[in-house]
Amino acid sequence: MGAEKYQQMMYKRMQTNFLRWRERESIKEKEVYAFLHQLKGTAGSIGLHGLSAIATEKLVNLSETSELEWLKEQWTMYLSPLIEALSFYETNHHSGENVEVVQSLVKSDMSKEFILIIDDDMVFIAYLKSALEKKGFSVIVAHNGKRGIELIYEVQPALVFLDIALPDIDGFSILNSIKKIKKDRTFIAVMSSYHNKENRIRAYALGAMDFVSKPIDEDILFAYVTNRLAYRKELEYAIVIDELTQVYNRKHFEGKLKILIERYKKIGEMFTVAIIDLDFFKKVNDTYGHLIGDEVLKGFAVLVKELKREQDILCRYGGEEFVLLMPNTEVDEAYLLVEKIRQAMEQKAFIANDTMFHVTFSSGLMGVNEHYMHSKKLLEAADRALYAAKTTGRNRAVCFDLSIEYMKKQKQIKVIVIDDVYIIRDMLTKHFEELAQHDEAIAEVAAFNDGFTFLYSGWYDENYKYIILLDWMLPNISGIEVLKKIRANYSSKEVIVSMLTGQTGEKYVLEAFQNGADDYIRKPFQIADVSSRILRLAERIF
CATH class of the missing domain: 1.20.120 (Four Helix Bundle (Hemerythrin (Met), subunit A))
Known part of the structure; x- marks a missing residue:
C-alpha cells in the first residue's frame, strides 16, 4: 500500500x-x-x-x-x-x-504531417529516421521505388527525400510519375551522393524542389525540414483550389461554411451542406490504377460543376470525399439537386484499358437550423446521414432527420494481435481492449497464436480498417509470409501492419519494409510506445 x-x-x-x-x-x-x-x-x-x-x-x-x-x-x-x-x-x-x-497531449501529434524517405541504404535510412524523429518529426520509410510510390498515394506525405539509385525504379522515374500525378503539393527533395551537375539539372527539370547532397549535416537538415514544412503550410493557407480536381479545397470550404453560418444567425438565411463519398473507390484504384482513379475524381468534379447552380460551392474534402455547399437552399430542394447529380454520375461511363465501368456515390445532407448552427454539429449530422446512406446500400442520398439523430456511428478500427507468446499476446490485447473503452475509433480487439488460424479466420470486413501487430517468429508459417499474404490483397489504406520481433540485424528490418510492413518494433518493447506509434500512423493514414 x-x-x-x-x-x-x-x-x-x-x-x-x-x-x-x-x-x-x-x-x-x-x-x-x-x-x-x-x-x-x-x-x-x-x-x-x-x-x-x-x-x-x-x-x-x-x-x-x-x-x-x-x-x-x-x-x-x-x-x-x-x-x-x-x-x-x-x-x-x-x-x-x-x-x-x-x-490531448497524447493525441496532439496524431495529425502531424509525415516525411517519407525513399532509399535502400539501411544504415543511412535508420540514421536519418532516428535523427528526424528525435526532433519530433513523423517519419515513414520505403526501401524501393514501388513501395515509395504506394506510400505517396496512401499517406500523402508533406515532404519526400528521394534517392536516385534504387533497386527497382530509379529516382528520376519516380520524379516523373509524381510530376504527372501532382499529388497534394508534396515537396520532393532528391537526396543523393551522385550530386554531379547533370543529375541536379535533371532533378530540377523533373520537378524536384531541392537537391540535397550526401553526406548530410544534421543541423542544416533540421533547418531545411522546418523551413520547407512551414513554407508548405503557408501555401496551404494561400491556395484555395484543389490541384487535381480544380474545385475548391477543404480550407476554402471551412471559411465559406463559417460565413454561411454567420449569415444564418444574422438574417436567418437557410443553407444545406451535402457530404458526397464515391462508392468503392479503392476498387477503382486497385483494378485500374491510381492514374485512372484520378481521372474518375476529375470526371466527377466536372460533372458536378456542369449540374450545380452558380451559387453552389463544390469542395474536395479529402481523398474521394467532397462537400457541396448550397446557399439559400432548403433541404428538400438540395436533395433534388444531389439526386440529379447522383443519377447523372450513375450513368457516366469511364474507360480504362478498353473496359467501360461506372462509379456511384453516397451522400448525406443536413440543413442549418437553430439546433444545428455550429460547423462541427452540422458536419457530424451530415456525416451520420452519409453513414446511413452507406449502410442501407450505397448509391443514394439521405437527409438527416430525427430517425437517425441518435444513430451511433460504427467504430472503424479493429486491432489484431498475432503472437505465439501468451504473455505478449495477452498484454497487448488487454491494453488495446482498455483503450477501446475510451477511443471512439477502435471497435474490437482479436488475438491469434499462429498465422494459419488468422489467415483462415475470415477476419476481413470491408466496413473496417485494421491495425495488425504481427510477430515475426510464428509456428508453421512465419510472420513475413503472413505479411506477404496480407499485402497481396490489402494496402496500408485498409490494413496497417507492424512487425514485432526479437530478431537483430538490419536485414530483418529491410525484409519487413520491402514486403509492405508499416512499422517495425523490436522486442522487448514498451507497450505505451507501441500504442502511440501505431495510433499516430493509423490516424494519419486512415
Whole structure:
C-alpha cells in the first residue's frame, strides 16, 4: 500500500510537470534532461520500472547542459510513451478534466504531417529516421521505388527525400510519375551522393524542389525540414483550389461554411451542406490504377460543376470525399439537386484499358437550423446521414432527420494481435481492449497464436480498417509470409501492419519494409510506445 501511495505521488508530479510545460511556447533540453534523470531514479525505486526504463532510454540522446529550445510538438512527441503511460494511469484511477488534458497531449501529434524517405541504404535510412524523429518529426520509410510510390498515394506525405539509385525504379522515374500525378503539393527533395551537375539539372527539370547532397549535416537538415514544412503550410493557407480536381479545397470550404453560418444567425438565411463519398473507390484504384482513379475524381468534379447552380460551392474534402455547399437552399430542394447529380454520375461511363465501368456515390445532407448552427454539429449530422446512406446500400442520398439523430456511428478500427507468446499476446490485447473503452475509433480487439488460424479466420470486413501487430517468429508459417499474404490483397489504406520481433540485424528490418510492413518494433518493447506509434500512423493514414 505504501508503494502505491508513492506511485500516485510520482504520477501527480509528472502530470503537474507536463501541464506546466504545456503553458509555455518552448522548454530547454536541459529541463527535459533533469525531469528524466529524476524520474529514472525515483520511479525505479518505488516499483515503476517501466517508467524508469523509458526515462533511461530517453536520457541517452540528451545533454545535461543544453540550452536548445524544444517546441511543444517536439517534447510531446519525444515523451509520448510517458504521456501515454500517465494517460492510462489517470484513466484507470481517476476521471475528469485532468484526464482530458493529458489525453490531448497524447493525441496532439496524431495529425502531424509525415516525411517519407525513399532509399535502400539501411544504415543511412535508420540514421536519418532516428535523427528526424528525435526532433519530433513523423517519419515513414520505403526501401524501393514501388513501395515509395504506394506510400505517396496512401499517406500523402508533406515532404519526400528521394534517392536516385534504387533497386527497382530509379529516382528520376519516380520524379516523373509524381510530376504527372501532382499529388497534394508534396515537396520532393532528391537526396543523393551522385550530386554531379547533370543529375541536379535533371532533378530540377523533373520537378524536384531541392537537391540535397550526401553526406548530410544534421543541423542544416533540421533547418531545411522546418523551413520547407512551414513554407508548405503557408501555401496551404494561400491556395484555395484543389490541384487535381480544380474545385475548391477543404480550407476554402471551412471559411465559406463559417460565413454561411454567420449569415444564418444574422438574417436567418437557410443553407444545406451535402457530404458526397464515391462508392468503392479503392476498387477503382486497385483494378485500374491510381492514374485512372484520378481521372474518375476529375470526371466527377466536372460533372458536378456542369449540374450545380452558380451559387453552389463544390469542395474536395479529402481523398474521394467532397462537400457541396448550397446557399439559400432548403433541404428538400438540395436533395433534388444531389439526386440529379447522383443519377447523372450513375450513368457516366469511364474507360480504362478498353473496359467501360461506372462509379456511384453516397451522400448525406443536413440543413442549418437553430439546433444545428455550429460547423462541427452540422458536419457530424451530415456525416451520420452519409453513414446511413452507406449502410442501407450505397448509391443514394439521405437527409438527416430525427430517425437517425441518435444513430451511433460504427467504430472503424479493429486491432489484431498475432503472437505465439501468451504473455505478449495477452498484454497487448488487454491494453488495446482498455483503450477501446475510451477511443471512439477502435471497435474490437482479436488475438491469434499462429498465422494459419488468422489467415483462415475470415477476419476481413470491408466496413473496417485494421491495425495488425504481427510477430515475426510464428509456428508453421512465419510472420513475413503472413505479411506477404496480407499485402497481396490489402494496402496500408485498409490494413496497417507492424512487425514485432526479437530478431537483430538490419536485414530483418529491410525484409519487413520491402514486403509492405508499416512499422517495425523490436522486442522487448514498451507497450505505451507501441500504442502511440501505431495510433499516430493509423490516424494519419486512415
